[in-house]
Structure formats: C-alpha cells, structure tokens
Amino acid sequence: MSAPETTVRVRVDLAYDGGGFRGWARQRDAAVRTVQAVVDDALATLAQAPVDTTVAGRTDAGVHADRQVVHCDVPAGCRLVADLERAREALDALCGPEITVWRVRRVPRAFDARFSARQRRYRYRICDAVALHPLERHRTWHAGLPRLDTQAMRAGGHHLVGEHDFSSFCRRAGDQHLVRRIDELAVRRRSAGLVTVDVAGKAFCHQMVRSIVGALVRVGRARRDPHWVAEVLAARDRQAVGDIAPPHGLTLSGVVYT
Numbered sequence: 001m002s003a004p005e006t007t008v009r010v011r012v013d014l015a016y017d018g019g020g021f022r023g024w025a026r027q028r029d030a031a032v033r034t035v036q037a038v039v040d041d042a043l044a045t046l047a048q049a050p051v052d053t054t055v056a057g058r059t060d061a062g063v064h065a066d067r068q069v070v071h072c073d074v075p076a077g078c079r080l081v082a083d084l085e086r087a088r089e090a091l092d093a094l095c096g097p098e099i100t101v102w103r104v105r106r107v108p109r110a111f112d113a114r115f116s117a118r119q120r121r122y123r124y125r126i127c128d129a130v131a132l133h134p135l136e137r138h139r140t141w142h143a144g145l146p147r148l149d150t151q152a153m154r155a156g157g158h159h160l161v162g163e164h165d166f167s168s169f170c171r172r173a174g175d176q177h178l179v180r181r182i183d184e185l186a187v188r189r190r191s192a193g194l195v196t197v198d199v200a201g202k203a204f205c206h207q208m209v210r211s212i213v214g215a216l217v218r219v220g221r222a223r224r225d226p227h228w229v230a231e232v233l234a235a236r237d238r239q240a241v242g243d244i245a246p247p248h249g250l251t252l253s254g255v256v257y258t
Contacts, residue, residue, distance in 0.1 A: 007073040008081055009109050012053075012091070013102040014039070015066050019138050019248060020098055023061040024068075035059070035099065039070065042094035046087055047074040056113045056255040057120050060207070062247030064139055067102075067254040071113040081106060119183060119256035121200045124213045124249050128220075129193025140194070141249035148220035150189050153197075155226035156219040157185040159233060160212060167236040169212055170205035178205050187216065195220075198253070213245035 016035050026036040036053060043051040056069040074080050080087045084104050092101040110116075125140040132142040163181040170178045184200040197213050215232060218224045232240045 005076050008076050009071055009073050009107050009111060010081065010104060011107040011111060011113065012039070012043075012070050012072075012104050014068050014070070014095075014099060015102065016064060016068065016099045017138065018059060018062050018064045021061065023063070024055055024058045038095055038099060040072075042091050043072060043074070043080065045094060046080040046090055047078045049075050049078065054113050056117050057204070057252055059250075059252055060247055063250045063252070064248075065252040068252055069113045069117070069255045069257075071107065071111060080104075113255075116257055117202070117255050118258055119200055119202055120204065120252065121198065121254040121256070122204070122209045123251050123253045124197040124199075124209060124245060125251075126195045126197070126213070126217065126245075126249060127193050128195060132193075138248060139251065141246055143217060146221055148189075148195050148217065149222065150187050150195055150220065152222070152226050153187040153195075153216045153220040156216050156224075156229035157187055157197075157212070159227070159230040161185050164233055165236055166205060166208055166233070168232045168238060168240045169208050169215070170238070171207045172238070173206065176205070180205060180208065185212075207244055210244040210247065210250055211241050213249070214243050215241050217245065218242070 021035050022032050024035045026034050040051050040053055051072050051074060053070040053072045059065060088101050088104040091104060095101060127140050127142045128148045130145055132140060161182050165178055166180050167178045180201060180203055182199060182201045186198045188196050190196055197216060199209050215229055219226055219229060
C-alpha cells in the first residue's frame with residue numbers, strides 16, 4: 001500500500017495589470033514589487049507553508065497578462081485545496097485589484113506550467129490616431145500619426161514566421177541560443193485608430209515580441225520596406241532592429257496546453 005501524498009500540485013489561472021510591477025519574477029531585493037512575489041505570498045498564506053510558483057511565461061516590467069498560468073506544490077491537507085472555489089475567492093482578494101485569479105484546480109504531478117505549454121500567444125495594441133482614450137493608456141502604445149500601413153506590416157511580418165535565429169530581435173543572456181519558431185503573426189486594424197499585432201509560438205526570448213513590433217511599426221510608417229525585416233533577421237545583430245516598442249502595449253493573451 002503506497003503512502004499518502006504529502007503535497008498536491010495546484011494550477012492557478014490569472015490575469016494582471018503589469019503597470020505597477022517590475023515584471024513577473026521575484027527579485028532578490030524584497031522591496032521590488034513583482035507579480036510572483038504577490039502571488040507566492042498570497043498562496044503561502046492559504047497553504048500555511050512557503051510556496052514557489054512556476055510560470056508559463058515570464059513577463060517584463062510593465063507587460064500585462066490576460067491568461068497567465070502557474071503551478072505550485074502545496075501541503076495535501078492545507079486550506080488551499082480543501083475547497084478550491086473558496087480558495088480562488090480568497091486568493092483573488094489577497095492578491096489585490098491588479099491581479100485577478102480566474103481559476104484554482106488540482107492537476108496531475110506531471111503538469112508543468114512552463115514545460116507542458118505547447119504555445120504562448122501575445123497581443124500588442126497600437127493606437128495610430130491623433131489622440132488616445134485615457135482609459136486605454138495603460139495597455140495601448142500611442143504611436144500617433146501617420147496612420148500605419150497594415151498591409152506592409154503583414155508583408156514584413158511574413159519573413160518572421162517559421163523557425164529562425166532571432167538574435168536581432170532578442171536581448172541575449174550569456175551564451176543563450178536564440179533559435180525560436182513563430183507559428184502565427186497577424187497584423188489587424190481593429191478600428192480607425194487601433195492596430196493589433198498577434199504573435200504565437202512555443203517559446204519567446206527576452207524582448208522578442210516588442211522588438212518585432214518596433215520593426216513592423218517602422219515598416220508601417222514607410223520608413224523601411226517590408227523586405228528590410230528579412231535583412232534584420234539575417235543580420236543576427238541586436239543593433240540592426242533599432243528601438244523596441246514600449247512594454248505597456250504588450251499582453252500575454254493565452255497559453256495553450258494539450
């Protein structure tokens with residue numbers, strides 16, 4: 001007869017406004033406010049034990065999430081797993097108004113929020129109108145006029161779909177390899193003053209999506225032609241891409257699991 005489990009694995013689906021945080025990852029300096037620090041502390045309160053979460057996709061300072069996923073292991077008999085719906089309500093309250101907890105559930109030990117993910121989806125919002133509604137200012141980059149040529153942006157983005165070395169579009173950490181695969185890249189005009197760039201792939205490197213958006217905006221403003229994006233990709237040089245888009249326009253919109 002096998003011994004009873006002392007811990008269980010829990011999955012938490014959440015969203016957050018990243019504007020007031022220095023990114024997802026907990027920092028050594030406890031005074032630095034991060035999403036993970038808030039979530040881990042709230043989980044620890046309910047579990048009555050230290051908790052360390054694993055996240056589907058780390059987000060940078062100022063970046064938001066509509067559908068972020070984390071997992072953690074907690075004591076089997078703790079308050080957190082005794083009533084999952086009440087635990088969701090309590091966790092949502094403990095995390096504060098900038099974080100929403102959508103769901104808390106038990107998952108098999110084999111589930112890993114990071115390594116079980118098959119695809120991550122990001123959306124970047126750009127306003128190319130003369131003015132931006134104040135309620136949108138925290139999640140939309142007000143790039144302003146001239147109006148973006150979305151057809152040219154789509155043509156430029158076409159060069160990035162597939163598996164490539166994205167060294168030109170990523171901030172390298174040590175000897176990190178920067179080969180990634182983009183499954184989808186869509187540029188759409190949602191309204192007269194709103195353009196979105198949706199990017200999907202299994203994994204992304206640091207600042208990759210924001211660098212892609214920055215390059216596509218140059219194309220959309222006719223400062224570069226669409227083929228220039230292919231030249232930047234081939235250069236494998238971080239300096240080739242130029243300025244990147246600001247973080248507040250970027251949102252992790254979803255994580256896909258099997």
